[in-house]
Amino acid sequence: MSKSDNRYPDNWSELSNNIKELANWQCQRCGKVCIKSGDKMPDNWTKSQRHAHKLQVHHWDRNPENNSTNNLAVLCSGCHLFYHNRRRGNISPGQLSLLEL
Numbered sequence: 001m002s003k004s005d006n007r008y009p010d011n012w013s014e015l016s017n018n019i020k021e022l023a024n025w026q027c028q029r030c031g032k033v034c035i036k037s038g039d040k041m042p043d044n045w046t047k048s049q050r051h052a053h054k055l056q057v058h059h060w061d062r063n064p065e066n067n068s069t070n071n072l073a074v075l076c077s078g079c080h081l082f083y084h085n086r087r088r089g090n091i092s093p094g095q096l097s098l099l100e101l
């Protein structure tokens, strides 16, 4: 893996954890409480259940180099996919207000 492919900052895992912490490990779209990174998930969960309870950080402008708070959203994997599947170029100001942590 070449380093130049990685547009995320060096402290991305720290950064994203802070943002998730601020959001109380809840998805900002559907409100689902996800599992903190490092916390154990129930052993009897399937792979997809585990995946569904992982919180992800989304960049509204799809640019991982732009990590200002109003460009980031904390989303569960389902909601994260929702935004990526919509394939809309621009973001309405209404969506951005979701981001006020």
Ligand SMILES: [Zn+2]
Binding pocket: 027, 028, 029, 030, 031, 032, 075, 076, 077, 078, 079, 080
């Ligand atoms: Zn969600």
Ligand SMILES: [Zn+2]
Binding pocket: 057, 058, 059, 080, 084
């Ligand atoms: Zn995303």
